[in-house]
Amino acid sequence: MSDFLSGAAQILTLSTLICMLAGSIAGIVAAAIPGFTVTMAIVLTLPLTFAMDPLQGIAVMLSVYVGGYTGGLISAALLGIPGTPSSVATTFDAFPMARNGEPGRALSIGIWASFFGTLISTVVLIFAAPPLALFAVRLGPWEYFSLIVFALTIVASLVGTSVIRGMLAGLIGLAISTLGTDPIMGRPRFDFGIEMLQTGLPFLVVLIGVFAISQLVSEVEDADNVRSGRSLITGAIDFQTWKVMKEVLMRPINLLRSSLAGVLIGALPGAGGSIANLVAYDQAKRASKTPEKFGTGEADGIVASEAGNSATAGGGLIPLIGLGIPGSAVDAILMAALMVHGISVGPRLILDHGDLVYGMFIAMVVASFMMLVVSVFSMRLFLRLTEVPKWLIVPVVMTCCVVGTFALNNRVTDLYLLIFIGIAGYALRALGYALAPLVLGVILGPIAETNLRRALMTDEDPTLFFTRPISLIFLVAAMASIVWAVHNHIKSRKPTERSPDAPAS
Amino acid sequence: MIARLLSYVFLFAASGGLFISATAIPASRFEKLGAGAFPKIVFAAMVLMSALAVIDALRQIPLAAYRDFSSQTQAWVKRRYLVFVSLAALTVYLLAIPLLGFSIASFAFLFGLQLVLMPRQTKSIVIAAVVALVFSFGLNWLFAEVFTVFLPRGVL
Secondary structure, eight states, X not given: OHHHHHHHHHHSSXXXXXXXXXXXXXXXXXXXXXXXXXXXXXXXXXXXXXXXXXXXXXHHHHHHHHHHHHHHHHHHHHHSOOSSGGGHHHHHHHHHHHHTTOHHHHHHHHHHHHHHHHHHHHHHHHHHHHHHHHXXXXXXXXXXXXXXXXXXXXXXXXOTTOHHXXXXXXXXXXXXXXXXXXXXXXXXXXXXXOGXXXXXXXXXXXXXXXIIIHHHHHTTSOHHHHHXXXXXXXXXXXXXXXXXXXXXXXXXXXXXXXXXXXXXXHHSTTOOHHHHHHHHHHHHHHHOSOGGGTTSSOHHHHHXXXXXXXXXXXXXXXXXXXXXXXXXXXXXXXXXXXXXXXXOOSTTHHHHOHHHHHHHHHHHHHHHHHHHHHHHHHXXXXXXGGGSBHHHHHHHHHHHHHHHHXXXXXXXXXXXXXXXXXXXXXXXXXXXXXXXHHHHHHHHHHHHHHXXXXXHHHOOOTTHHHHSHHHHHHHHHHHHHHHHHHHHHHHHHHHHHHOTTXXXX | OHHHXXXXXXXXXXXXXXXHHHHTSOOOXXXXXXXXXXXXXXXXXXXXXXXXXXXXXXXXXXXXHHXXXXXXXXXXXXXXXXXXXXHHHHHHHHHHHXXXXXXXXXXXXXXXXXXXXXXXXXXXXXXXXXXXXXXIIIHHHHHHHTSOOOOOOOOO
């Protein structure tokens, strides 16, 4: 109890709260810019916290962390461009909802879902950190590979109008992930003699090129529309925060399931928000009685994606606090920040520095409330973005994409890759390929390859994938997922086949 | 539909070629699977999937579509000329950044592309100039002074 009170006393000081507020705003703004990730925002914050007390510094970084997971929602909903990899699935329903004349509702649903997702993950973090951390580290490469196989079945939910093109897009993503040196031995492959391909295609450059550039140029397809000075969204903007809160709370199962998926994925080292939002979206779609509405502006899709990605913030802290193992790049930076202050992170952290751990829990809760307040009050400002004419916003956001791409590695060659990927992304979009499976393939490809090869390096017996219980559970789940997808596909085609008026596919 | 068919054929040929390249990647003495194993699995799946896509597309495309392909493509490109202008402007901008530096290249890109896209009014031109200044020189200043991230300075 004394540790809890000591932690609370350190967090609830005016200077800490002001610093946390600034961190929250910085996180939201940084993540709203395409190409700027939560990790990048935290890295930029780190040096500023050196002069602070350890808990104050960590609290500020947690504010940036929590704010960052929500900030990606803004460009995802208003521009159709995921601000961060963790908001890819948010674009599927928030963007159509905004285009249907409800940008205020799309943003509000996302904000409330993020808020509740963070709170749920903090509760799980407080009560289940040690056992969940132990579970996460017991997973070997066999379980990870089987988990990725299961995650790849998400493609079935993201294929769009054509299963074949959706699957091909997923395979293109996996193929992109094989460019550059291989992840185990560092052997060069598929660089085609081009120097900038030797390190492979950076995932964020692919994300910005495929989603942002292709979306921005497709905004200018209709010349008359652009020249008339038309804005992105026309019509009055409705903004009813409290009504939307009820709308989100009326979906308790979706909210809880997506948050728990985010916590679990966040707790697995190597996974994170970029996978959690897609998995949560996929699960919500599968559980829905009206899955066909997903992708057209369905509130359940936004709730799932935003609760899922925000919950990884708490989930990622589970192995860090429980075992001293960072679950993601952001957690590694938090760990580094603690070490700078002379605090060694490990299983004894909670025993030796109980006030710090409880302070982190309190900081998570305070940060989520701050994120909510900042988001609600700044929402009207962000919504003004939708009133800006296309001729102005398209070049400006393109410039922001260029800055985000360059700042990633400080490499000019990434800019050349960006234009190549942007053109390819637009071509794929114009040809009717779903872009989300492609991005999923790029995310999951290296994890799948690394774990497959690592498993067979540890033991050459491939039957271990089926005899290790947790691995088997994931593979059975993957199989069930495929069967479910095929069943749904056949079911959705039957009425069309029966209808004499149905157009030929 | 024919454009899609061509994309499937392209993917079939490219993945087939890359599958053959992957077989040439030497195996490792230290592991059962080498650096070429995973790409081989991926490209084999792509060959299979794109072959299915080609067959499916050939089955669905009516003969008349081949005849109209050229004229329809031309009409499609003509309708979307601003897309190609924007992509060309972005390409020139990205190639110019290492030479002119971020600020000058961004100003030229922002102002130029806005001029192409905007309704021609004095007010719009003034707004475009101000926005171009803020998001080129202003953004450069913000990153350098606040975030200590230095955007390309150029050689000219």
